[in-house]
Amino acid sequence: MLKFGFDRDLYLERQSASIMERVNANSKLYLEFGGKLVGDLHAMRCLPGFDANAKIKLLHKLREQCELIITVYAGDLENNKIRSDYGTAYDREVLRMIDDFRDWDLEVNSVVITRYSGEPAADYFKANLESRGIAVYLHRKTPGYPVDVDTIVSPDGYGQNPYIETSKPLVVLTAPGPNSGKLATCLSQLYHESQRGVRAGYAKFETFPVWNLPLKHPVNIAYESATADLKDVNMIDPYHLEAYGQQTVNYNRDVEAFPVLRRILAKISDNEIEVKSPTDLSVNQVGFCITDDQVVQEASRQEIIRRYFIAACDFKLGRVKRETMERCRLLMEELGLKEEDRPVVVAAREYLAGLKDRADLEVDPLRTAAAIELTSGKIVTGRSSEQMSATAACLLNALKAIAGLQDDLHLLSPSAIDPIYHLKSRVLKQHDKALNSQEVLMALAISAATNPLADRALKQIKLLKAAQAHTTAMLKQTEKDTYRNLGIDVSSEPQFSSENLYY
Secondary structure, eight states, X not given: OOOOOBOHHHHHHHHXXXXXXXXXTSSEEEEEEOSOSSOOHHHHHHSTTOOTTHHHHHHXXXXXXXXXXXXXXXXXXXXXXXXXXXXXXXXXXXXXHHHHHHHTTOOEEEEEEESOSOOHHHHHHHHHHHHTTOOEEEOOOXXXXXXXXXXXXXXXXXXXXXXXXXXXXXXXXXXXXXXXXXXXXXXXXXXXXXXXXXXXXXXXXXXXXXXXXXXXXXXXXXXXXXXXXXXXXXXXOHHHHHHHSOOOEEEHHHHHXXXXXXXXXXXXXXXXXXXXXXXXXXXXXXGGXXXXXXXXXXXXXXXXXXXXXXXXXXXXXXXXXXXXXXXXXXXXXXXXOOGGGSHHHHHHHHXXXXXXXXXXXXXXXXXXXXXXXXXXXXXXEEEOOSSBOHHHHHHXXXXXXXXXXXXXXXXSOHHHHHHHHHIIIIISOOSOOSXXXXXXXXXXXXXXXXXXXXXHHHTTGGGGTTOEEEESSOOOHHXXXXXXXXXXXXXXXXXXXXXXXXX
């Protein structure tokens, strides 16, 4: 049975109060939001009970007081950087973010393209946004940064950036990914506000690492694993320890940048505000809302193992360097974990080994197996065939198991499967004719109209949320997307499912 270790209602209450306390202490607060505002699946996996949309719900609650600015680094636009969890480029991700914020009745003030130096992709993106009525600002690299504070905080530094007109007391800065220029934009705005005689403050909202959990708590180790490609390292905040005698956790980039940040903030405010540590800037209340630490620790351990598999697959595909994969392995081993501590890994591997010994199946050294662990603890398996992928077969078997139907029962009618198969093979001339998970679900929905058992299985689909899955070969993006949309956390062996290079 799925166990919860986090109180989402308490979180909304405490987090909104913490933010409004900072807002009320200033005429205007610039709040830098780290991580994802919508669909924070990492937090949901590590903190069972956490609402993946908790942060956007929080801002919806504060919508009368807040507006949003989205920052994106010009170099990421030029290099067509991809957001790994959704497989979308940063320009498309910004558009998706704007649509999501509007759906939550949140005002998007503008988009800021940071460290701009004439990139054609940035020019194109700017024109595209402006044609849709969205304000766009260009911020160039700040002269003198990070050493020459006198130049940075001057008309020749932040003063060269255009001032962004805002009307709400809370201005939230967010981005499609890390290193997008949120902090620089906040500081630029603070400078301009000070020139206008406005008392503006700055705060940071990072869910991870959790500042009031131990340094080596699995939740914080899971964050290091998730950001291994950025080389983030959790550490005790030395400034907070010196100032207050209290151990709190932050990560290396914030700690390393703090001396410069403190000098800039002091220069902007004419030394009226003394910030003593990176932790002082945080409004994060996550650590106060954990209700069952053991549940949270185990969920985070599973996420650390899953992150290792993701890094191993990305290395196999050439997306990350070997050191990223090795970093994830070291973090896993630091907690005494191994690949087999993820139950679906063992189940998928053993099922594949059993398939190779079956005389009734054709010999296929590249056959793929999949396993899904339901929230009840039951594990079901599936294999690839000419008709469907391993993930599709496993998905059907999982729905049958939840519905209490026999495993050998055929739920899909030929009238639902044959047209899709015919379309893929003869009309679209697709090389891979096997039905994927999305196509199988569509076939199941069609069959449900005339088959009560198929309808019964289809109605269980919401119960797949928070299930765990593993496959013995890397998945195509369409399969990853389907499993993610169903709320299934999937990992894969770093093996190719085919010897083909293109198909």
